Amino acid sequence: MTQATDDFLDIPAQQAQFCDLVTNALQYARQVGASDAAAEISESRGLSVAVRHRRLETIEQTRDRGLAITVFAGQRRGSASTSDFSTDAIRKTVEAAWHIARYTAEDPAAGLPDPSQLALHYPDLDLHHPWAIDVPEATRLAVRAERAALDTSEQITNTEGASLDTMEGHFVLGNTRGFLGGYPYSRHSLSVAPIAGQGDGMQRDYWYTSARKAQALADPARVGRYAAQRALSRLNARPLKTGHYPVLFEAPLAVGLLGALVQATSGGALYRKASFLLDSLGQPVLADHLDVIENPYVPGAQGSSPFDGEGVRPLARRVVGQGLLTGYFLSTYTARKLGLDTTGNAGGSHNLSLRSRLTRAADDLPAMLRKMGTGLLVTELIGQGVNYVTGDYSRGAFGYWVQDGQISHPVHEITIAGNLSDMFRQIVAVGADVHHRGAKSTGSILIEKMAVAGQ
Structure with a gap:
């Protein structure tokens, strides 16, 4: 696969131009009387x-x-x-x-981060892998995924289609505390949603693959068949x-439970x-065999970033250790509201992983089913029934x-229900089938x- 050659992907030249535009905007902000300022300039393009x-x-x-x-x-801010990068437009902005x-x-x-918290030097995390794919080739790959799904069985009677998405972009962020930095990035994905059966007995499911590198995407036919x-x-x-039954959340859904922890500790x-x-x-928030690790510096990973949305160095840290919460997810503003220091999470978490000290390499999904014995395996959740104030959890499933x-x-x-506080503490196992x-x-x-409500 070759890289595109238009001026959009002349990244060094574009980044240098963006640095100049941000610097000029910050200088003009000082001239009009601002005590501090921060600016970000970005450009992206995509094909779906x-x-x-x-x-x-x-x-x-798309091109934005x-x-x-x-x-x-x-301590006042505006x-x-x-989208106009001319000197006059930037000054008016x-x-x-x-x-x-x-x-x-x-x-x-209100205010910018302390200079000591800024990522004035940061590593290249290998986040940019553009995909020079045209519409005919993108169509061929999507058709290949859908055809594989339809050819799997005569009981696959329809589909909601297949889609291929690719995007890339780059940005520069700067502020008057001395930070100026940016980088290019990319994301690509392929998905397919087949329908099985007929009439009232029809059932739909889907699968997808996503990566920063096109070469890391799963084979389209494999995605369709699965x-x-x-x-x-x-x-x-x-x-x-x-x-009341034991409940095993399939790994793609279990990620949502980790997201609930982030939401509640943001x-x-x-x-x-x-x-x-x-x-x-x-305090204990998870079962005592569980750890939650955050690592922003994994090369090529989708959650990697050398700095957060404010230019702050993110932390490689243990957010939960042996069930005890050791850190929140804070930006500069929310940290000050709480009387704490930023954790470099303006914009969200970075490569967060839930790990159990009880997990063994052989603990794939069949092994997890055996651990559960008798109970409910959940593969789809319906609705948004989570109350983060009380922790009450109720979802169609x-x-x-x-x-x-x-x-x-x-x-x-069916509907599954509980309270997140109890659910987190009652996690008895985490599989090796990492998603x-x-x-x-x-x-x-x-x-x-x-609690499972059915008939």
């Missing part, structure tokens, strides 16, 4: 191709760019943005932000009797007192009834018992 019934359905090509600036008048800042209320937590197998396995689903929720994990530093360590039959029309989704990864998660 969708096919259905082996025919091209939609093509979307913009400059955003925030200026401070002491922000403005533009700075002036608009300054006008807003002069008339807003003071906020004691998506079809997932849809076929859902046929003849039936309700389940209401009760600065915004904490300073607003909208979290069930208030004042939880040093689809899955499989497991008897004596073996899948017995698919189940639907990566964005900036988070975990294996399947087995919870000792949850």
Whole structure:
């Protein structure tokens, strides 16, 4: 695969130009009277191709760019943005932000990070791998994935289509505390959603592959066949009797439980007192065999970044150790609201992974089913029934009834419920079947018992 050759991908020249534009914007902010300022300029482009019934359905090509600036008048701040990079437009944008800042209320937590926290030197994390793919080739790969799904079985009667998406971009971030930096990045993905059965018995499932490098994507035919197998396995689903059962979250869903922990321990929720994990530093929040590790510096990983959205050095750290919470997820602003220091998480977490000290290399999904014995394997969640203030958790679900360590039959029309505080503490095992989704990864998660509402 070759790299594109247009001026968009002349990254050194583009980055140098962006550095000049950011520097000029910051200098002008000082000239109009700002006590501090931060600016970010970015540009991205993408291609999305969708096919259905082996025919091209939609093509979307995107190209976006913009400059955003925030200026401070002491502890007052204002922000403005533009997609016009001319000198006159940037000056007008700075002036608009300054006008807003002069008339807003003071906020004691407002302000830029301390210079000692900034990533003035940072590593190249290998995050940019452009894919020079045209529409015909993108269409061919998407069709190949859908065809593989349709050819898996005569019971695959339809699809919602397949899509291929590729994007790349680059940016520069700077502030008047001495930070100026940026880098290029890329993301690519392929997905397919087949439908099995007919009439009221139809079932849909999907699968996907994503990576920063096109070469790291799974084979399209393999993605299609696996998506079809997932849809076929859902046929003849039936309700389940209401009760309390062990619940095993399939790894792609289990990532969502890790996301719930991040949400509950993020600065915004904490300073607003909208979290069930208030004042939880040093307290047990997970079962004592569990650790949560954050590592922003993994080369090529989707959650890697040498600095956060404010230019702050992110931390390679243990967020949870032996079940005890050792750190929150804080930006400069939310840290000040809590009387703490930023953790370099302006913009979110970085390569967060849940690990159990009990996990063994052989603990794949079949092994996790055997550990559960009899209970519910959940493979799809429906709705957004999570209350982060109380921790109450209630979601519609689809899955499989497991008897004596073996899948017995698919189940639907059920709801699983509990409280996240209890669920986190009742995690009895984490599988070695690790799934990566964005900036988070975990294996399947087995919870000792949850309420399941069915018939």
